[in-house]
Amino acid sequence: MLVVDDHRKIRDPLAAYLRREGVDVRTAGDAAAMQLLLQHERFDALVLDVMLPDGDGSLLCSGVQQRYGLPVILLTARGEIDDRVQGLERGADDYLVKPFDPRELLARIRSVIRRRGRSLPPAGGRAEPADSSPTPPGLAWPLQPAADRRPVYRFDNWHLDAALCRLERDDGLRFVLSDTECRLLEVFLNHANTVLSRDDLLSLTQTAGRHAEQAFDRTMDRQVSRLRRKLQDPAREAETIRTVRGGGYVLVSRVTPHNA
Template sequence: MQWRARRRRVSARLGEKETPVQSEGATHILVVDDDLEIRKLLGRYLAAQGFRVTTAGDGREMEEKLATQRIDFVVLDLMLPDASGLDLCRALRNRSKIPVILLTALKEDVDRIIGLEIGADDYLGKPFNPRELVARIRAVLRRTGAAEPEPVAATAFRFARFRAEPELRRVTDAEGVEVALTGAEFDLLMAFLERPGRILSREQLLDITRGREAGPFDRSVDVLVSRLRRKLGDQGAFQILKTLRNGGYQLAVRVDREDAS
C-alpha cells in the first residue's frame, strides 16, 4: 500500500497532542517530521513492528528529545519549519554515531547525495511505503551493528501444554511426547517464544528466521505458521497463535522461561 493512499485514511486531528509509542526493550526510534499525520502514522506502524517510537515536529523538539532520552535511531525529514534536515544531520553526526535515515520530497539528487556525504546512513523519497522504511531501518541496524540485543538465553520455555528446549531444538507436550518440528518450524516457534505477546509481521518473522526481507508475494511465513498450528493442535482454534488483520501474528498464551541461573 502506497504512502499517499494510506495517509488519506488517517483521521488525525491537527490539534491533538501526540503521545510517544512505547515498546520497552526495543530499538528506540525518533521520528522527526513537521506533518502531524505522518508522525502519528509512522509512530503506530513502527510500534506495530516492535520498535519503541518517539516523535518530534521540528529541529528544536528533536534536540530536546535527543538531550533527554536515549535514542537509538533517527528518521529525519529534510524540510522542517525551523531548520534544515541536512544541518541537523550534520550536527548530529559531529557528536554521535546514531544511525540516521533522511526522508525527502525533493527530487534533486544533489540533496540526497549531500545527505549521504554528511553522514546519513540512508535516505527515502516521499511518498513511500512504510514497509520499505522498516526494511531500510533493519538493514541499517544490521550494517551498523546497532541491532536490538538478543534476549538472555533460556534453557527452556513453557507455553500452553508444551515445553521447548532451544539447545536441544526439541518441543515436548504435557506427557513428554516430542512434537516433530522441522528446523524452520522450530525457528519460527522460537521467534514467538522469545518475544511473547508481541505482534510480529511477516517481514519481521522472515527477517528473524531467515535473515532476509519478504518479497511482495512471499507467503512462506504463512505456510510455516499453518504447519506449526497444526502440529500444536491449534488448527481452527488459533488460541496459541493468533492472526491479526494487517498486523501479522501473535503468540497469545503465557510463556514461562527456565533460565540457567
C-alpha cells in the first residue's frame, strides 16, 4: 500500500494506523517521490491526495492506472460534486473527503482491492505491536498532538488553525490545507502588510518551525496562486494576497493571532 500526501499530520498517523491493522505501508510526500517508489516497488493500491505541491492528484491518477494498473483512492479537502465526478472520470476507483475516519478509508481500500481479485489482511490484524495505542472511534484527520498546538489566526472573514492546517470562513466554508499551503499562509499571516519576495518566502517557509520537505523556489507562484483562490471572498472586492510588481507578494489584512 502506498500513501501519498504532503500533509505530515495526515500521512504519518494514517500509515501508523494502517500498519497496526496489518497493512504494509510506504509513504511519499509529493508526486516525484511517489513516481520513484512506483518504479522500484510493487503495491496493491494507492491512496493519493489531490493537491500535491508538484502535481494534481486527479491528473496523476489516470497515468498511474495506465502504467501500473493500481486501484487508486483520491483524498481531497474539496467535497463539491464536480470535483468528485472529475476524479472518478479520470480513473479513480474511489474518493474520500477530508477530514475522514481512518476506519472508513481502510474499508474502502479493502473494497477496491477486493474488486481486483486481491485481499488485504483481515480487519483487526496487528502486524506491529509497537505504537499500539488504540484509535478512538470516530477519529477524524488530520491529527495533532496537544503538545504541538500552534496559534489560531483571525483575519478578514477567515480563521486559520495552524495546528490542524484548517482554514475556515465565517459562512462555514472550510478547507484542510496541505502542509505546504499551511506553512506558506502562516508565513504571510506572521508578516501581514509586508511585501515578501520569493526569496523571503522560501527562507521563511523553511524556518517556520515545520519540516521543509519541498523546495518551494520552483513552485512558489503556484502555491501562492492556490492560496489566493482559496481566500477568494465574495464579501471582499480586493484580493487578500496581492502581487507587487517587481517586489513579490503581500497579504493585506488585519491579523489577530491567539492561542488555540
